[in-house]
Amino acid sequence: MNSETSSPMETVYPAMRECAAEAARITGAVPADRHAAPMPSAEWDVRALVNHLVLYTSHGLEHRAHRTEMPETLTARDFTTDPDWPERYRAALDRAVAAWADPAVWEGRIGEGEGAMPAASVATLMTLEMALHGWELARATDQEFRLSEETAALVLDVVEEYAEMYRQYAGFAAPIPTPTTSPTFTRALAASGRDPHWTP
Secondary structure, rough: OOOOOOOHHHHHHHHHHHHHHHHHOOOOOOOOOHHOEEEEOOOEEEEEEHHHHHHHHHHHHHHHHHHHOOOOHOOOOOOOHOOOHHHHHHHHHHHHHHOOOOOOHHHHHOOOOOOOEEEEHHHOOOHHHHHHHHHHHHHHOOOOOOOOOOHHHHHHHHHHHHHHHHHHHHOOOOOOOOOOOOOHHHHOOOOOOOOOOOOO
């Protein structure tokens, strides 16, 4: 598919669906006794990452589609205290992805003032969050995060486009040198400052 002639909904939305399905699969296999396990990002453990992932890639994604604010009851919540949190996350992801199925949601901007962004950019960055944080969670819990080549290529493009912005806010570390012959998603991880070969 030619990204120069295709709309973001035609290119990003399939990747969003794929990343959401993979994130749901990974979270469904997180052992309950691994919530304190370390992450590739030293300042977080599994519990902290799960809460970030659930809050922003499901609830946050849905509220952005509807242009509504997330309630404080969500932002202050420890989702891992619910025994069925993976099932709740999957259901919340399904609602979020369904909300973005409407082409009109991709139009206009989300947010207010200088912080407003094109809706398509918001969807793209949330898809990136699913991919990168989903991989981190998979790696920390001895799983493999799998993406199609098409989605991996989109993730790499987005990492390269937004890398400097993320580094300004400490979201990415310095890129890790990686052979150009490495798999596409491996190169995306390295470009975001994540060590593709990190192990717990």
